Amino acid sequence: MNIIRSARFGASTLIPKNCWSVVRSISSTELTKLEVNDKTGIAVLTLNRPPVNSLNLELLTDIRNSIKDAESNKCRGLILTSSSNSVFSAGLDFLEMYQPKEERLKSFWTALQSTWMTLYGSKIPTAAAINGHAPAGGCLLATSCEYRVMLPKFTIGLNETLIGIVAPNWFMNSYLNVLPRRVAELALTQGKMFTTAEAQQVGLVDDVVNTKEEAIAKCEEFIGLFKKINPYARALTKQQFRINHLQELEQNREQDLQAFIAAITNPSTQAAMGAYLENLKKRSK
Ligand SMILES: CCCCCCCCCC/C=C\CC(=O)SCCNC(=O)CCNC(=O)[C@H](O)C(C)(C)COP(=O)(O)OP(=O)(O)OC[C@H]1O[C@@H](n2cnc3c(N)ncnc32)[C@H](O)[C@@H]1OP(=O)(O)O
Numbered sequence: 001m002n003i004i005r006s007a008r009f010g011a012s013t014l015i016p017k018n019c020w021s022v023v024r025s026i027s028s029t030e031l032t033k034l035e036v037n038d039k040t041g042i043a044v045l046t047l048n049r050p051p052v053n054s055l056n057l058e059l060l061t062d063i064r065n066s067i068k069d070a071e072s073n074k075c076r077g078l079i080l081t082s083s084s085n086s087v088f089s090a091g092l093d094f095l096e097m098y099q100p101k102e103e104r105l106k107s108f109w110t111a112l113q114s115t116w117m118t119l120y121g122s123k124i125p126t127a128a129a130i131n132g133h134a135p136a137g138g139c140l141l142a143t144s145c146e147y148r149v150m151l152p153k154f155t156i157g158l159n160e161t162l163i164g165i166v167a168p169n170w171f172m173n174s175y176l177n178v179l180p181r182r183v184a185e186l187a188l189t190q191g192k193m194f195t196t197a198e199a200q201q202v203g204l205v206d207d208v209v210n211t212k213e214e215a216i217a218k219c220e221e222f223i224g225l226f227k228k229i230n231p232y233a234r235a236l237t238k239q240q241f242r243i244n245h246l247q248e249l250e251q252n253r254e255q256d257l258q259a260f261i262a263a264i265t266n267p268s269t270q271a272a273m274g275a276y277l278e279n280l281k282k283r284s285k
Contacts (some may be wrong), residue, residue, distance in 0.1 A: 020192045027069045032062040033083075034069055041076035042223050044129075044216060048083040052090035055137045057104065059093075060111040063141075067118045077125040077223030079216060080141060084132050086154070091136030094280075096262050098273050111259045112137070113253055116170060120144040121246050123235035125223045129215035130205065135159050135193060136167075142205075143174040146238070147222040149207040155193040156204060162191030164272030165263065168256060173245040179204060 026034045026043060036043040045066045047053045055063075070078045082088045090263065119126065119141065130150040139156050140213060142148050158175055160167040167175075167188060170251040175184045183202050186192070193216045199205045206222075209215050226234055263269055 026073055026075075027066060029062045031059045032066050034066040034075065036075055039219075040220060040224075041074075041197060042079065042220055043070040043075040044079045044112060045070070047089060048084050050084065050088045053082055053084060053138070054090045054093035054095075055112070055141075056096050057108045057111050059267040060108070060115045061200070063135055064111070064115040064118045067115075067122055071122065071124055071275040074193050075124060075181075077127065077220075077226070078122065079127050079129055079219040079223070080128055080145060080251040081216065082132055082211065083130040086139075088128070088130045088134040088154075088156075089138030089141055090133065091138045091140075093213060094273060094277050098270065098277060100264065102261070102265075105261060105264065108255060109257050110253075113170075113249060113256065116140065116144060116174075117246055117249060120174065120242055121239065123231070123238070125226050127219035127222050129212060129219050130154070130156060131212040131215055136163075140171055142176050148178075148205040149218040149222075150196045150199060150205040150207055151212070152196045152210065153207060153253070154196055156196075156199050157191070158188055159191040159193050161189060165269060168260070170249045170256075172244060173248070177242070177245070234273075 001063060022038050023035050024038055026036050028034060030095040031047070033046040033048060034043055035046075044147065045063070045180045047059065047063070049056070049059050053059070067078060071202070092112070098103065100108075103197070127147040127149070128145040130142055131154075132146060133154045134142050134150075134156040136157075136159055139158050142156065158167050172184070172188060179187070179202060187194070187202075194202065194204055196205065196208055200208050207218050209218055211229075264273075
């Protein structure tokens with residue numbers, strides 16, 4: 001019998017393969033659902049933190065655990081998507097950063113660093129089915145993947161300067177891994193949110209389709225490209241492209257954390273964030 005061991009069902013829980021329907025849950029929490037298609041071996045990770053999948057400590061932790069579960073279950077690839085019809089992820093949860101408690105703020109940023117390193121450095125092929133808006137941290141998740149497909153009439157980009165904050169190096173590096181330097185610099189300094197059409201034009205997304213189902217199918221097609229490629233050779237090649245960015249953060253994690261805490265707790269950042277949040281709340285009424 002072909003057995004899959006699911007880390008989050010407990011080390012001793014064995015799930016018999018073939019006793020399940022084609023799509024099988026590997027692990028799920030209140031905030032994430034990780035399902036694998038038994039025929040293709042490709043896993044779909046659905047973010048499910050209504051209303052906007054803002055990334056708080058718990059969601060970031062669940063995303064990281066899910067990526068690790070997909071890897072340890074030897075999935076052939078991982079697709080990130082959202083349970084919302086209009087938002088992929090609204091980025092970092094402002095409530096983690098506005099008037100924060102220091103210990104929680106530290107855990108939050110440390111979880112973001114770990115999640116990014118796990119996703120950006122994952123050995124398996126990764127793809128994002130962007131079925132809604134993807135500002136800031138939402139864009140970071142998407143650009144950390146190897147392939148992106150997006151639905152029309154949404155927006156994506158690193159808008160940090162609009163909020164009065166500075167995207168850290170590793171946010172920028174994820175952008176630069178996808179965009180030409182000049183486009184990335186102009187976009188980052190303006191805090192530009194690209195429409196789907198603009199994002200495709202500059203190469204921020206690879207394809208545009210009309211439905212979430214088509215987006216997942218496109219991601220599967222992308223991951224299928226590696227069917228005949230030796231996974232070890234593929235993973236090492238990907239690693240060589242990304243190792244400098246990963247090492248840069250790994251070697252400066254504490255410094256990066258302290259820079260984040262100093263920037264976020266600065267009274268002028270708090271004031272800018274407070275005003276931005278106020279505006280967001282007014283708009284949503
Ligand atoms: C040199 C190095 C130094 C290091 C310095 C480090 C500095 C920090 C770097 C990293 C910082 C930030 C990265 C981020 O990710 S910040 C988050 C940026 N996100 C945004 O700007 C998105 C804001 N949201 C929107 O634009 C819209 O909500 C939407 C995503 C387009 C969706 O629109 P919608 O109409 O569908 O929904 P809406 O009514 O606006 O929102 C519904 C409720 O959700 C609340 N909300 C939205 N976004 C967030 C969020 N990111 N965090 C928390 N809450 C959010 C919104 O306020 C509504 O709430 P309510 O119903 O009014 O209570």
